[in-house]
Amino acid sequence: MMADKNLPFLKTYLEEIIEKFPTPFHIYDEQAIRNNARRLTAAFSWAPEFKEYFAVKATPNPTLLAILREEGFGADCSSMAELLLAERAGIVGENIMLTSNDTPAVEFQKARELGAIINLDDITHIDYLEKNAGLPDIISFRYNPGPLLQGGNTIIGYPEEAKYGLTRDQLFEAYRIMRDKGIARFGLHTMVISNELNADSFVATANMIFDLAVEIHTKLGISLEFVNFGGGIGIPYKPEQQPVDLEYLGCEIQKAYEAKIKANGLDPLRIALECGRVITGPYGYLVAKVLHKKEIYKNYIGLDACMANLMRPALYGSYHHITVVGKEKLPLDHKYDVTGSLCENNDKFAIDRQLPKIDIGDIVVIHDAGAHGHAMGFNYNGKLRSAELLMRPDKSVKLIRRAETIDDYFATLDFSCPQSLAAASKTTN
Numbered sequence: 001m002m003a004d005k006n007l008p009f010l011k012t013y014l015e016e017i018i019e020k021f022p023t024p025f026h027i028y029d030e031q032a033i034r035n036n037a038r039r040l041t042a043a044f045s046w047a048p049e050f051k052e053y054f055a056v057k058a059t060p061n062p063t064l065l066a067i068l069r070e071e072g073f074g075a076d077c078s079s080m081a082e083l084l085l086a087e088r089a090g091i092v093g094e095n096i097m098l099t100s101n102d103t104p105a106v107e108f109q110k111a112r113e114l115g116a117i118i119n120l121d122d123i124t125h126i127d128y129l130e131k132n133a134g135l136p137d138i139i140s141f142r143y144n145p146g147p148l149l150q151g152g153n154t155i156i157g158y159p160e161e162a163k164y165g166l167t168r169d170q171l172f173e174a175y176r177i178m179r180d181k182g183i184a185r186f187g188l189h190t191m192v193i194s195n196e197l198n199a200d201s202f203v204a205t206a207n208m209i210f211d212l213a214v215e216i217h218t219k220l221g222i223s224l225e226f227v228n229f230g231g232g233i234g235i236p237y238k239p240e241q242q243p244v245d246l247e248y249l250g251c252e253i254q255k256a257y258e259a260k261i262k263a264n265g266l267d268p269l270r271i272a273l274e275c276g277r278v279i280t281g282p283y284g285y286l287v288a289k290v291l292h293k294k295e296i297y298k299n300y301i302g303l304d305a306c307m308a309n310l311m312r313p314a315l316y317g318s319y320h321h322i323t324v325v326g327k328e329k330l331p332l333d334h335k336y337d338v339t340g341s342l343c344e345n346n347d348k349f350a351i352d353r354q355l356p357k358i359d360i361g362d363i364v365v366i367h368d369a370g371a372h373g374h375a376m377g378f379n380y381n382g383k384l385r386s387a388e389l390l391m392r393p394d395k396s397v398k399l400i401r402r403a404e405t406i407d408d409y410f411a412t413l414d415f416s417c418p419q420s421l422a423a424a425s426k427t428t429n
């Protein structure tokens with residue numbers, strides 16, 4: 001099964017939308033997101049109270065969070081704003097997981113107020129949490145397996161180089177401290193991969209964590225309530241890549257669960273994930289228009305979108321598939337760099353990409369922008385954040401975040417024109 005790079009809409013449909021909402025914008029396919037959420041849930045239906053805590057940072061829009069809540073998902077937050085977004089979307093209590101690092105006191109306080117599950121990133125955070133927010137009755141720790149694990153990947157890097165989590169020794173010490181403080185409910189978390197397409201990497205993570213759960217029980221007498229394998233399931237950005245087979249993943253983790261957790265009498269143990277990318281990534285599209293064509297030493301297509309709308313190509317050199325709407329069937333016989341307008345030479349959505357002949361005014365769709373897309377936006381070069389639209393199951397379109405205006409841009413500036421300058425401009429006019 002290769003990645004599907006067909007669009008869920010036709011050119012005429014986009015043209016109608018663009019009349020009302022000018023490009024650039026992100027558009028999300030609600031039905032596809034719901035179907036995908038149901039598929040993930042079904043793949044883990046064997047697990048006791050399986051829970052996916054959607055990583056809010058991937059697509060921090062409360063409309064999407066509420067859709068995912070309806071599908072039974074919780075929220076994985078790591079900042080004050082993300083906690084508030086989850087709350088606004090009606091996700092509360094232990095349906096929120098605070099997996100943060102370098103966490104300020106107010107965020108622990110807010111998490112406590114919401115009754116969220118706090119996942120501590122460091123052993124020193126026990127004291128910090130107790131002093132600043134008080135201890136909750138359930139606590140989770142993030143484990144960093146260090147060089148034990150083979151093959152990290154290039155976004156998170158190798159665990160021993162990653163800033164996250166507790167070492168193995170610290171982990172046991174941390175559970176012991178909490179147990180001795182009278183805490184009775186525990187979780188264990190790890191996230192060691194990112195944008196990984198090999199399902200067996202997750203199965204390996206699950207095995208490692210199940211072994212650890214058994215060891216924690218043997219050494220400390222603690223029966224964990226849940227384990228959380230983090231996020232990091234990849235998506236096939238390239239047409240020739242294959243998506244992770246979620247059914248296979250669920251099945252293999254079930255086998256490990258039976259061999260390790262059930263066999264050791266630790267069933268039921270809740271399984272949690274906190275994926276972002278695989279949930280919404282393939283179902284969000286960045287829609288832009290061609291403003292300029294430029295032929296110098298290379299051929300350039302200049303869009304009305306830029307890396308402020310989608311930073312991944314510039315940040316990671318990532319591939320994002322591009323469709324020129326209405327030209328899907330034409331031969332890919334032109335080679336272009338597809339650029340934005342930032343005064344940064346890495347503001348390119350594609351380099352040396354084979355595409356059909358492009359004309360000014362063409363509508364260009366950049367695929368797989370539904371996670372870590374709009375979310376990574378910024379205002380560099382005075383670029384304004386674009387709108388987010390939702391394509392409803394009945395194909396109607398809903399604006400779920402308006403585009404920023406120049407007034408938004410100026411809203412945070414505390415500035416008044418000095419008298420002398422104001423006077424000078426008056427006299428010259």
Ligand SMILES: *Cc1c(COP(=O)(O)O)cnc(C)c1O
Binds near residue numbers: 076195230231277371
């Ligand atoms: C970023 C992140 C996620 C989500 O990662 P995806 O690649 O979007 O699945 C989950 N958990 C934590 C702690 C993260 O930092």
